[in-house]
Amino acid sequence: MNTMRKIFDKSSFLVPLVAIVLGLLCGALAMLAGGYDPWLAYSSLVKKLFGSPYDMGEAIRAITPLIFTGIAVAFAFRTGLFNIGAEGQFMMGMTGATIVGVTLDLPWYLHAPLAIIVGGLFGGLWAALSGYLKAARGVNEVISSIMLNWIALFLSNYIVGTYLVMEGQQKSKPIHESALVSIKWLSESMGNARMHWGTLFAIIGLIVFYVILWRTKKGYELRAVGLNPNAALYAGMNVNRTIVTSMFISGVFAGLGGVFEILGVFGYQTVMAASWGYGFDGIAVALLGGNTPIGVFLGAVLFGGLSYGSAGMSFGANVPPEIVRIVIGSIIFFVASHGLVKFFLKPFMIRRSNKGKSEGGGAR
Template structure:
C-alpha cells in the first residue's frame, strides 16, 4: 500500500512542482503568473467549447501514451509512435474516402485499417529486434521519417485528387458527433474517439494485468534469458509487443483522421503527438489509468495555453511547464528521498 501511495504521489508532486517552477519563470521574465494561470484555466474550463476541445486533444494523447507505455511495460522503447500514428491516420482516411459502405461496416473497417497500418509499422522494429538484435530505438526513429515521406507521397500521387490533401471521409466513416450532440459542446471537434480511447486503456490494462499472455510479455521485458529458460518464445513476444504498441499508435492516427480533421494532408513536419506520448506515458507511470489522466492534463495544458496571450503571457511557457513536469517525474528518486525523510521525521 505504501508503494502504491508513493507511486500516486510522485506524478502529483511533479505536476505541482512544474507549475510552481513555471510561475517562478514567469515572475523572472516579467509576467504575472496569476494572470497567466488564470487564463490557462479559462482556456480549459471557461467555456463548454474549450472543454470539448480539451477532450478532443486528449484523445490522440491517450493512444500515443498507451503505445509508449505498452512497449515500456514489456521492456521496449517504442520511439516510433509518431510514424505509426501518421500511417494509421492515412490508412484510415484512405478507407474513409475510397469506399462508401453502411456505417456499421465502414467506420469499423476504417478504424481497423488505421490499427493495422500502425501495427505493420511497429512490426518492422520488432522483427529486427527479435531476429537480429537491432535496437528498436534506432529503427523506430528512422521509421518515423519513412512514414512521414511515404504518406506524403501517397497523398500527393495516389489518394488525393487535389494534390495536397484528400477529400473528406464519407459520413459513414466519420467519428464526428451528430449536430444535436455537437451542440452540447458548442460545436467543438470532440468526437466518439474518446470512448474508443477509454476502451483501449481498459484493453491494455486487461491484457497486461489479467491474461497469461500479458504476464509473458512483461516477463520477457524483465529478463530475456530467464524467460527463455522458462520456455517462453522471446522473439515472438518482442514482435507481438511492438505490433500491439504500433496498433495503439495507429488507432490514435485514425482518431485524428476520422474524427478531428476528417481528411489527411501533406505534412511538412511531424505532428508531435507521438513524441508527446512519451511524456504522457512517463507521467502516467506506464499504467493505463495513469496514461488517461496524464493525457487529459497534457490536452488541457495544450488547449489552455492558446488563451494565455489574452493575459499577455506567451503560450510557449506551457511547453516549459510540461518540460519541468517531465523533469521532476524523471527525477522521482529525489522526490522519493524527500518523502522517506519526511516520513521518518513524522515518526
C-alpha cells in the first residue's frame, strides 16, 4: 500500500490531464446522445480557435480575465481561504475603472494608470470586507463573499445607472480615450481583435503571485496562517491581519480582471442583468491548475479556449454552446474526484509498478 501511495503521489500531475480527457469524453457522449458528431464538433472548435489571426486574438482576450480570477482564487486557497466572491470583486473593479475613466479628464500617462489602480483597489477592498468579517466576527468567508457578489452586482448597476449612464441607454458614458489600454497596432495585425495591455499584466500577475507567496516573508506568513492558524498565532503572527491582507490581495487580482475588460475590451460599462461568470470560472481554473501559477495559466487557456471555441461548434456542427459547459463541468467534477480519476489510473500504475519490480529484480 505504501508503494502504491508513493506512486500515486509521484504521478499526481496526471490527475488534471486524465480529468480533461474524461471531460472531453463525457462531452462526446452528450453529443452522441443528442445526435451530433463529436469529431466534427471538436474539430470545429479547434478551427475556430486557430482559423484566423482574429480568432486567435479573441481567444487570448477571452483567456485574460480567467487568468486574473484564477490567480485570485488560487491565492486565497494557498492561504487557507475560499474566495468564492471573485465575481463581485471583478464587477467592483469594473465599476472603479469606469468611475475614473468617465468622470476624470487627464493625460493618458496619468489617466490609465489611475483607472487601473482605483479598479484594483475597489476589488481588493471589496474582498477585504469578507476578510474582516471572518477575522473580527468569525463569519465564514464562503457565505459573506457569495452574498457580496449580489451586493456588488446591484451596487454597480446603481452607480452606473444613476451617475454615469448615457442618456436613453442602459450603459455608461464612453470611457475617455486617455484611459483606454487597447493595443491598436497589435489589434490591427490580428484582424482587429480586441487586444489590450491586460494580457501582459495577467502574465505579470502570475509572476507576482509566485513571488509573494514563495519568495517573501509576508508570503510565508500568509501560507503559515492558512496551514495552521493556531500554530501561526503561537509563533507570534497576527492571524486576523493576515486574513484581511490575504483577501485584499486576492481581491486586487480579481478587480484587475474587471478593470481590463472595461478599459481594454468594451470602453463602457453596462447595467448588468446578471453577473459575468468570470469569477466562478476562476474557481474551476484554480482547481484544475492545482493553485499554482503555471497551472492557473494552463487552466485559463483550457477554459477560455473552450468558451470561445464553442461558437465554432455551434456554426460548424450545430452543437449548442451548452455542450461546452457540460465538458467544463465534467472536467471540474473529475478534478475534484481525485479518487475516481485514480481508479482509472490504477491498472496503468499497477503495471508500471510491476515492471519496475521486475527490472529491479533482474538487475540484482
